Amino acid sequence: xxxxxxxxxxxxxxxxxxxxxxxxxxxxxxxxxxxxxxxxxxxxxxxxxxxxxxxxxxxxxxxxxxxxxxxxxxxxxxxxxxxxxxxxxxxxxxxxxxxxxxxxxxxxxxxxxxxxxxxxxxxxxxxxxxxxxxxxxxxxxxxxxxxxxxxxxxxxxxxxxxxxxxxxxxxxxxxxxxxxxxxxxxxxxxxxxxxxxxxxxxxxxxxxxxxxxxxxxxxxxxxxxxxxxxxxxxxxxxxxxxxxxxxxxxxxxxxxxxxxxxxxxxxxxxxxxxxxxxxxxxxxxxxxxxxxxxxxxxxxxxxxxxxxxxxxxxxxxxxxxxxxxxxxxxxxxxxxxxxxxxxxxxxxxxxxxxxxxxxxxxxxxxxxxxxxxxxxxxxxxxxxxxxxxxxxxxxxxxxxxxxxxxxxxxxxxxxxxxxxxxxxxxxxxxxxxxxxxxxxxxxxxxxxxxxxxxxxxxxxxxxxxxxxxxxxxxxxxxxxxxxxxxxxxxxxxxxxxxxxxxxxxx
Amino acid sequence: xxxxxxxxxxxxxxxxxxxxxxxxxxxxxxxxxxxxxxxxxxxxxxxxxxxxxxxxxxxxxxxxxxxxxxxxxxxxxxxxxxxxxxxxxxxxxxxxxxxxxxxxxxxxxxxxxxxxxxxxxxxxxxxxxxxxxxxxxxxxxxxxxxxxxxxxxxxxxxxxxxxxxxxxxxxxxxxxxxxxxx
Numbered sequence: 001x002x003x004x005x006x007x008x009x010x011x012x013x014x015x016x017x018x019x020x021x022x023x024x025x026x027x028x029x030x031x032x033x034x035x036x037x038x039x040x041x042x043x044x045x046x047x048x049x050x051x052x053x054x055x056x057x058x059x060x061x062x063x064x065x066x067x068x069x070x071x072x073x074x075x076x077x078x079x080x081x082x083x084x085x086x087x088x089x090x091x092x093x094x095x096x097x098x099x100x101x102x103x104x105x106x107x108x109x110x111x112x113x114x115x116x117x118x119x120x121x122x123x124x125x126x127x128x129x130x131x132x133x134x135x136x137x138x139x140x141x142x143x144x145x146x147x148x149x150x151x152x153x154x155x156x157x158x159x160x161x162x163x164x165x166x167x168x169x170x171x172x173x174x175x176x177x178x179x180x181x182x183x184x185x186x187x188x189x190x191x192x193x194x195x196x197x198x199x200x201x202x203x204x205x206x207x208x209x210x211x212x213x214x215x216x217x218x219x220x221x222x223x224x225x226x227x228x229x230x231x232x233x234x235x236x237x238x239x240x241x242x243x244x245x246x247x248x249x250x251x252x253x254x255x256x257x258x259x260x261x262x263x264x265x266x267x268x269x270x271x272x273x274x275x276x277x278x279x280x281x282x283x284x285x286x287x288x289x290x291x292x293x294x295x296x297x298x299x300x301x302x303x304x305x306x307x308x309x310x311x312x313x314x315x316x317x318x319x320x321x322x323x324x325x326x327x328x329x330x331x332x333x334x335x336x337x338x339x340x341x342x343x344x345x346x347x348x349x350x351x352x353x354x355x356x357x358x359x360x361x362x363x364x365x366x367x368x369x370x371x372x373x374x375x376x377x378x379x380x381x382x383x384x385x386x387x388x389x390x391x392x393x394x395x396x397x398x399x400x401x402x403x404x405x406x407x408x409x410x411x412x413x414x415x416x417x418x419x420x421x422x423x424x425x426x427x428x429x430x431x432x433x434x435x436x437x438x439x440x441x442x443x444x445x446x447x448x449x450x451x452x453x454x455x456x457x458x459x460x461x462x463x464x465x466x467x468x469x470x471x472x473x474x475x476x477x478x479x480x481x482x483x484x485x486x487x488x489x490x491x492x493x494x495x496x497x498x499x500x501x502x503x504x505x506x
Numbered sequence: 507x508x509x510x511x512x513x514x515x516x517x518x519x520x521x522x523x524x525x526x527x528x529x530x531x532x533x534x535x536x537x538x539x540x541x542x543x544x545x546x547x548x549x550x551x552x553x554x555x556x557x558x559x560x561x562x563x564x565x566x567x568x569x570x571x572x573x574x575x576x577x578x579x580x581x582x583x584x585x586x587x588x589x590x591x592x593x594x595x596x597x598x599x600x601x602x603x604x605x606x607x608x609x610x611x612x613x614x615x616x617x618x619x620x621x622x623x624x625x626x627x628x629x630x631x632x633x634x635x636x637x638x639x640x641x642x643x644x645x646x647x648x649x650x651x652x653x654x655x656x657x658x659x660x661x662x663x664x665x666x667x668x669x670x671x672x673x674x675x676x677x678x679x680x681x682x683x684x685x686x687x688x
Contacts, residue, residue, distance in 0.1 A: 351644065354619040354671045359550045359564040359579065382619055382644075382669065410581040415550065415564045421582055455583040460519065461539070461556050462578060463512040464532040465563060466587040467521040468541050468554075470510060470574050471530065 003028040004320035005079045008106070010034070010044065011069050012084030015373045015389055016296070017044035020082050023312040032076045034069060036062035038383055043373040050076055057383045063087045066094050070101050080104035080319055082312075086385060089295040090117065106319040108218075108273045108294045115269070116292040120163050120201055126289045129268035131261045134280060134288040136203035144181055150202055151180055157205040160187040164195030173205055206288060208439045209280040210249050211235065213293075214262040215303045216275050217314055219324045224266030226259040227303050227311075228333050233440045234427060236350065241420065241443065242427060243299035244338040245306055247281075248398065248436025254285045263328070265292075274300075274315050298341070298390070301371055305337035305394040336401040337394045342372070342412070343420040344386040347451065352386040355379075355417040363411035367394040367404050380417045388419065398436065402428055410456070426450035511595055513588040568673075571613075572598055610655025614677040616670045617651070620644030625666055627677070631659045639677050642670060653679050 008024055009032040010017045017033060021044060024031045033048035038057035045051045052072040055062035062068070064087055073081060081098055083089035083106065092113040098105035107113075116122045120140055123133050136154055140163050141147045151158045151174070160183055162170030170191035172183040184200060192198035215227040231247035232240045246255070262277040276297050278290040300311050309326065317325060344353045357378040362370050372389025380388065391412060393405035406428045409421055427433050427450055432442060443450070510521045522533040529542035542555045554561040564579035573590030590598060620642040627639050638650035639659070660680035664670060 351618060358566055361564075412582050413564050413579050415566045415577060415579050415584060418584070422584070425582070455585070456581045457561070457583075459514055459517060460534045460537070461559075461561070462514060462580065462585060462587065463519040463521050463534060464539050464541055464556060465543075465554050465561070465578060466512050466574075466576060466589045467508075467510045467523045467532055468530050468543055469552075469565060469576060470589045470591065471508060471523055471525070472543070473574060 004316040004322065005029050005104070007032060007049075007076065007078045008316070009069070009073045009076065009078035009081045010048070010084065011063065011081050011088055012086070013039055013042060013044055013063060013373075013384065015371050015387070016084040016086075016298075018047060018373045019371055020084060020312055021047050023310055023316070026310075027313060027316065029316065032072065032078050034063070034072055036383075038379070038381060041377075043375060052076065057381070059087065059383065066091075066097055070097060070103070073101070073103055078103070080106055080316075082106040082315070083295065085295050085298055090293070092117070104319050106273070106315050108271055108275065112269060112271055113294050116294050118163060119161060119165055119291065120199075122292060123289070125269060126265055129261075129265045131265050131277075131289045132287060134203045134206060134290070137201045140199035140201045142199075144184075147184055147202070148177070148180060151177065154202055154204050159203045159205050160184055160200050161203055162187060162191035162195060162197070163199035163201060164191060164197035169194040170200065206280045206282050208283060208441065209233075210247070210282075210439050211240075211278065211290075212247050212250065212258070212281045212287070213276045213278045213297070214258050215297075215300065215311070216262050216266045216271070216277060217311075217318065217324060217326075218266040218269075218271040218273065218275070219318050220272050220321055221323050222267060222270065223324050224263045224271065225324060225326060225328045225331060226262045226266075227307050227309060227331050229255060229258060230297075230299055230302055232299065233438055234433070234443050235440060236443045236447075240299065240341065241343075242338065242340050242424065243302055244336065244398070244401070245302045246333065246336065250281060250285055254281075254287065258287050261287075261289075265289075273318055274311055298387070299339050301369060301390060301392045302337040302339045305369065305392060306333040306335055307331055308334070335394055335396045336398040337392060338398075338401050338405050339390050339392045340405060340409070340424040341387055341420060342389040342391060342414070342424075344380045344388055344417045345420050346418045347420065347422045350423075352382065353418040354381055357414060358416035359413050361411065361413035363391065363408035365404075365408065365411075367401070368392070368408050369394070374414065388414070388417075391424075402434065422453075423450060426453035429453050509592045511590050514585060610657050610679065611681065612653045612655045612657065612679045613675055614639060614651060614653045614679065616642055616672055616674045616676055618642060618644045618649060619671045620649070620669070622664050622666055622668045622670060622676075623648065625662065625664075626650075627659050627662075629659055629662060633657065633659060633679065640664070642676075651676060653677065655679055657681060 007030040010020050021031045031048040033044050033051040034054045035045045036057050054068040081103055088094040090113055092110040095105040096110040124138050127133050157175040160172040170187050172187045174180050174183045187200050188198045211232045212229050214229050218224040229247050230243050230245045232243045234242040274296050276293040279287045280290050281287045346353050360374055360376050369392040374388050393401050395401040395404050409425055432438050508523045512519045512521055519534055524531045532539045539556055544553045550565050552563045552565055554563050566577040568575040573594045575588045577584050577586050623643045624641040635654055635656050636652050638652050640651050642649050642651055657679040660678045662677050663675045
């Protein structure tokens with residue numbers, strides 16, 4: 001198959017830019033990176049065929065600067081722009097500007113992005129396509145009496161949500177009718193500050209919900225398919241930390257129903273590209289549409305691991321106007337995949353951590369995939385998302401996939417910056433996670449047990465090592481340091497070994 | 507033979523260390539362990555053998571007022587460890603005693619990464635223990651940073667609007683203002 005494009009600009013940074021570059025290279029597509037001053041030595045800059053500076057570190061003056069990015073596209077002769085996730089990926093204005101500049105935006109149309117960005121419009125569109133939505137209003141409410149009447153009809157507890165919402169802002173749960181109006185006031189003020197849109201609406205609260213999402217693809221010819229689900233219930237403050245597929249909760253019948261509903265939505269909307277339908281699923285396996293993400297998701301690799309489909313490649317071919325290369329019957333998930341997000345964060349507070357990466361050791365082995373952009377010397381600052389990398393494990397079944405991820409974590413070393421790796425280990429060792437019986441409240445309710453997880457070594461062993469290091473600082477006599485002696489040559493065996501490695505590849 | 511006090515979180519362990527011909531022997535609570543270590547090239551990577559068990563260890567040195575501070579990375583877990591020997595411990599105890607009777611000295615560091623939004627003290631100000639010295643904003647939350655000792659603001663190392671990392675020096679408190687120091 002000929003490449004979908006000659007040259008693609010990647011309007012992103014970090015692991016996702018590297019991820020997109022890899023697929024482009026495989027397909028014979030040349031790549032253009034853009035970077036802020038903070039990212040001059042970043043991995044995506046080094047791996048791309050061309051790289052262009054686009055401004056100072058703040059994203060608003062670089063990765064979000066539509067004008068500069070389009071200028072680089074013009075100068076480099078790129079035909080299409082891949083936005084990755086975050087930054088401009090769900091910006092309808094950018095999608096439109098690309099089209100106006102004669103460039104292909106690798107994602108859905110501006111109209112699709114706008115429709116799914118408006119939560120009330122999205123609910124209406126889904127209901128019309130026959131997709132179950134959380135019981136509640138299909139319109140915003142202004143009037144207090146109307147709000148009280150609607151809440152009564154839906155039944156308490158209710159959730160107040162912002163029409164322009166996202167990221168947990170403007171959301172209030174109300175359990176007692178007397179709190180409704182004051183909560184509505186606060187939600188309106190938060191929504192107007194965050195989204196310049198004070199409109200709110202009501203939804204029923206789904207108790208002990210699971211967050212399960214369906215990956216979809218749609219082409220320009222009206223065809224859609226789904227690629228199964230991802231269970232994303234391990235989250236705190238609406239930030240996911242671990243994702244897996246298949247979900248330990250749902251059964252095959254529910255999976256089919258959710259998938260078919262998602263495909264109906266894609267075809268009814270005329271949705272083009274990769275997207276994700278997010279659902280809340282309760283213990284009785286009722287599922288309700290929550291929102292649609294009109295881009296590639298951070299957690300897309302777990303789907304790739306079980307289906308064998310490269311979602312970025314499919315995005316590129318769809319954007320080039322090709323028909324879907326896969327039929328629904330081609331999607332046959334195999335085994336179990338789980339992803340852990342390695343964030344720069346203090347495990348004691350979950351707040352972002354900064355620093356310079358010193359030692360970097362990346363795990364490998366059967367079924368292990370590491371999507372990252374880390375290297376010794378990387379300055380982790382506060383300008384961008386704290387996610388450093390994703391560690392993904394695949395195995396024939398869930399138990400084995402968890403064991404592989406757990407083992408790979410012991411091989412992952414990132415010093416100089418605190419990371420979420422220890423939190424992940426605590427979660428993997430938690431009996432409720434191991435049994436698969438967890439919902440979206442799991443991480444917040446079990447955080448103390450997760451943080452108290454015991455390491456694999458005894459404190460006395462650690463203290464002994466520290467004492468030895470302290471003693472060595474004073475007298476370095478017993479340290480067997482390789483290559484610090486002035487002995488003239490490297491062993492010939494070692495040289496032979498290196499040569500063999502160079503010949504034989506990895 | 508050396509005696510060390512090792513602090514890991516809230517735990518404190520007494521370690522007796524003895525050098526042998528081919529390594530070390532530690533003793534903690536009467537139990538002895540044979541330790542042997544090799545460093546890989548000049549990297550932060552060490553290979554420890556504790557008895558017969560093998561541990562790959564990544565060692566990062568942190569600045570310490572007295573003794574040593576390390577972050578040890580073992581099997582993917584990073585642990586901060588402070589260690590002092592007998593002499594250093596005695597000196598620390600003496601300082602603590604001296605500090606209790608009058609003005610103390612302290613280098614106040616940022617505990618979080620963020621942006622300095624406001625300075626609450628000026629050079630030469632006398633401050634009480636726990637008195638907020640400046641405000642660092644992180645994740646849209648304002649955090650007051652205070653010192654632990656009573657003393658005089660000797661130097662201020664940051665200005666409003668500046669981005670700081672965790673561990674960056676913010677303010678030095680001392681017994682009196684030292685002239686000719688910024």
